[in-house]
Amino acid sequence: MKLPEAEVELFYKLFNPLLVYAGQQTKLAPHLASPQDLRKLTLEQIIEIRNALYDQTQLFDSFMAQNPAGASATELEIVAGWKNFMRGMFYIIRYQKDCAVFLTSEAPAKAYGVRALYTSFEEMIGANLPLAVNTVLLPFKEYIICDGLISSYSMSFGSGIRQSLNEAYQRAKSQFGIITNFNSSEKRQSDMDSLKFYLRTQASREEYAAEIYALTRKSRDLLVFYHQEMGKS
Structure with a gap:
């Protein structure tokens, strides 16, 4: 589930100079002269610079215009894509092979x-899922990555919350698929997919009774499928 090593090296080749630039421009670390100087900072200082970068997205534009890292045009396109970052709390629901x-x-x-x-995330934060984390997701070529700075919340999940999260995950997967590229178009859920999702369990049938009723009135195929599924119950 890790990025290929050559791609990781490219990421840091671009991201670390960007952090240096942000530290200089925001005056949070004006003494930074090179990416190697980041090693002299505490994790808290690096996170403060990183947060300032995402708060002031014009820093991406000025970094690309000045290009202190001497990046190629292709590499600057990668940096430009980072303006489409996603920041906040996420739930890690599954570890898959890739x-x-x-x-x-x-x-x-x-x-x-x-x-x-x-x-790997499992090595960083453990195998016990679900887990609530705070991080930033970035597009990187055909992948989605986090920016390497991730913290977990000290939260325990009871059976009710676990069930709710799994339900939300199943619904998201049914509606949009698992999104692996910010540039890919999201999956559109068909009426049949929606009906299958609503009929999965007795609880979901009760929760989405109105939606089920509306769908079964839309076409004969949906109505037939509904009766077939209910006949199995």
Whole structure:
């Protein structure tokens, strides 16, 4: 579930100079002269600079215009894409072979397939899921990554919350699929997919009774499918 090593190196080749630039421009770390100087900062200082960068998105534009890192045009396109970042709290719901599934905490919930950098998410924050984390998601070529700065919340989830999160995940996956590229078009859910989702369990049938009724009035195929599924109950 990690980004290929060469791609990780490219990410830091661009992201670390961007942090240096943000530290200089915001006066949070005006003494920074090179990416190597970031090692002299505490994690809290780096996070403060990173947060200022996302708060002041004009820094992306001025960084690209001045290009202190001497990046190529193709590399600057990657940096430009980072203006479409997603920041906030996410729930890590699943570890899959090629990514971790991050569920947004705001409605409508969407599930993103996110690649780790040098260290897998499981190694960083543990295998016990679901887990609430705070981080920033960035587009990187055909992938979605986090910016390497991730913190977890000290929250325990009871069975009710776990069930609610799983329901939100299943609905997001049904509606939009697992999104693995910010540039890809989101999956459109068909009426049949919606009906299948609503009929999954007795609880969902009760919760979405009005939606089920409306769908079964839209076409004979949907009505037939409804009776077939109810006949299995």
